Amino acid sequence: xxxxxxxxxxxxxxxxxxxxxxxxxxxxxxxxxxxxxxxxxxxxxxxxxxxxxxxxxxxxxxxxxxxxxxxxxxxxxxxxxxxxxxxxxxxxxxxxxxxxxxxxxxxxxxxxxxxxxxxxxxxxxxxxxxxxxxxxxxxxxxxxxxxxxxxxxxxxxxxxxxxxxxxxxxxxxxxxxxxxxxxxxxxxxxxxxxxxxxxxxxxxxxxxxxxxxxxxxxxxxxxxxxxxxxxxxxxxxxxxxxxxxxxxxxxxxxxxxxxxxxxxxxxxxxxxxxxxxxxxxxxxxxxxxxxxxxxxxxxxxxxxxxxxxxxxxxxxxxxxxxxxxxxxxxxxxxxxxxxxxxxxxxxxxxxxxxxxxxxxxxxxxxxxxxxxxxxxxxxxxxxxxxxxxxxxxxxxxx
Amino acid sequence: xxxxxxxxxxxxxxxxxxxxxxxxxxxxxxxxxxxxxxxxxxxxxxxxxxxxxxxxxx
Numbered sequence: 194x195x196x197x198x199x200x201x202x203x204x205x206x207x208x209x210x211x212x213x214x215x216x217x218x219x220x221x222x223x224x225x226x227x228x229x230x231x232x233x234x235x236x237x238x239x240x241x242x243x244x245x246x247x248x249x250x251x252x253x254x255x256x257x258x259x260x261x262x263x264x265x266x267x268x269x270x271x272x273x274x275x276x277x278x279x280x281x282x283x284x285x286x287x288x289x290x291x292x293x294x295x296x297x298x299x300x301x302x303x304x305x306x307x308x309x310x311x312x313x314x315x316x317x318x319x320x321x322x323x324x325x326x327x328x329x330x331x332x333x334x335x336x337x338x339x340x341x342x343x344x345x346x347x348x349x350x351x352x353x354x355x356x357x358x359x360x361x362x363x364x365x366x367x368x369x370x371x372x373x374x375x376x377x378x379x380x381x382x383x384x385x386x387x388x389x390x391x392x393x394x395x396x397x398x399x400x401x402x403x404x405x406x407x408x409x410x411x412x413x414x415x416x417x418x419x420x421x422x423x424x425x426x427x428x429x430x431x432x433x434x435x436x437x438x439x440x441x442x443x444x445x446x447x448x449x450x451x452x453x454x455x456x457x458x459x460x461x462x463x464x465x466x467x468x469x470x471x472x473x474x475x476x477x478x479x480x481x482x483x484x485x486x487x488x489x490x491x492x493x494x495x496x497x498x499x500x501x502x503x504x505x506x507x508x509x510x511x512x513x514x515x516x517x518x519x520x521x522x523x524x525x526x527x528x529x530x531x532x533x534x535x536x537x538x539x540x541x542x543x544x545x546x547x548x549x550x551x552x553x554x555x556x557x558x559x560x561x562x563x564x565x566x567x568x569x570x571x572x573x574x575x576x577x578x579x580x581x582x583x584x585x586x587x588x589x590x591x
Numbered sequence: 592x593x594x595x596x597x598x599x600x601x602x603x604x605x606x607x608x609x610x611x612x613x614x615x616x617x618x619x620x621x622x623x624x625x626x627x628x629x630x631x632x633x634x635x636x637x638x639x640x641x642x643x644x645x646x647x648x649x
Binding site (some may be wrong): 228229230235237313315350351352353354357358363364365366367370372373374420423424425428429430449450451452453455 | 608637639
C-alpha cells in the first residue's frame, strides 16, 4: 500500500470493486479498502440478479451462481399465487448468486487488473482541505495512516458514513429503510427455478417476504419490512420466524443474516469536491424491489470513468464530477429508480383487499421481457382502472 | 443512553443508516455509539433483531 493514489475506493462490495477495476483499466492507480476481514461476508443480500443485468458486466460462471431462474411467483395476502413465466417457457430469466464468491471474484478481478487491495482496513475519517476531499485516514490492526488521492469513491454501503463525514447528509428516513433478515434454509419443498414474493400487511408490512432458490431443496428465505412498522415484538425477525414456522416447519437453517436496505429516492447530489458516491452509499437501490447489485456495479464503473476524465483534465471539483451525477440520473437505471419509487409509494398504501384484487386478476402471466416494468404494464392492461389510481405516474409506465 | 446488546446484534449497519446524528459506527463486528447520541430511539425501532435499547437513567 502506497500513501498516494489517483483513486481511493472505500468499500469492497460490487460498487467498489467495479470502481477500482475500471480505474486501473483506465490507467489510473487505485487502492480499494474494505473494513471487513473478508470480501463478501457477511452477506447482506437476497442475491437475485436478472440475466440481462449480469450480461452488461460479465459472463455467468457456475462458481458464483447458486441457481438459475426460469420464472417467478407473487403470493397475494390471501395466499393466491400469480405465476410469472417468460414468453419463451423454460428459458432462463435470472440468477441467484453466491455473493460470498461473487464479491470476491469482482475484487479479485480488480486486483488482477492492477488495483491495490487492503482488507480489515477501515476509513475512519476523510482528509479535508478547505472542504475538498483529498483522501482518507485508514486504520488497520491499530495502525493509523493517511492515504491521499485525487478522488475518493465512497462505496461504503448502507451505512454510508464516509460521505456523512464529508458533510453530505445520507440519513435514510425511518419509513424508507427496509429492516431485513434472511435465513439460508435447506431441506425445504420449493420450486427450484422460481423466485417467490409474498405480499401483505400481515406477512411483511410495506415490504415483502421472499423465497429465492439456492438449490433443489434450499433457498434464501428472507424479509424486509418498513422501519416505520418495526418495533418490539413485531420486528423482521418476528415476521420471518412466523412465516418459516408455518411454511417450512421441517426446514433447517444453516445461516442467519440481517441488514438494512434503503428504498428512498437517491441522494439529491451524489458528488462533492474530490468525492463520488456509488451504490448503496448513494442510495441508488431500486426502491420497488430493493435490488442493488446491478445499480452498484453500474454506478461504480461510471464513477471511475468520470473520475478518469476529470483527472485527465485536472479538475476534480464537484462541478466537474457532476458529470457522473447527471449521467446516472439520465440513464435507464436512473429513470427506473424514479419510476419504481413512485410505484412503491403507491403499492405500500394499498390495503390487503386491493392487493388481493390486483393479484387475482391474472393467474398466469407470460412476459415477453421478464422485468418489473413489463409485469406492471401487464397488470395495468388487465386492471385498466389502476391507471386512474396511478395518476401522473401512468404516463411514465405506458 | 443507548445500550447495545452485543449478544443479539448482527452487525448489519441498518441502525447506522437511519441515525440522524451520525452517532453510530459499525466497526466490523462491533457497533460503536458516539457521545453525540441523543437516545432518540430510531435505531432501536428499526433493528431487525432488537439489539438496541434506550435505557432511561435514574
